[in-house]
Amino acid sequence: MKLERIEENKKDYMGLLLLADPCEEAIERYLYDGDLYVYRDGGTVVAAAVLYPLEDEGCELKNI
Secondary structure (H helix, E strand, O other): EEEEOOOOOOHHHHHHOHHHHHHHHHHHHHOOOOOOEEEOOOOOEEEEEEEOOOOOOOOOEOOO
């Protein structure tokens, strides 16, 4: 099992992200400014999360 940061083609994971947030427009507002991480079991992506940076220190978990 492996955690991987995705830097390109983030929209390829939209189907999985829509399971947690049913509004594609909302996801697009934070997806490209945040960091997308996926969790792989073998070659299969089984989870995804977006960490969105806050103005002060820290980040917000936007999608899991």
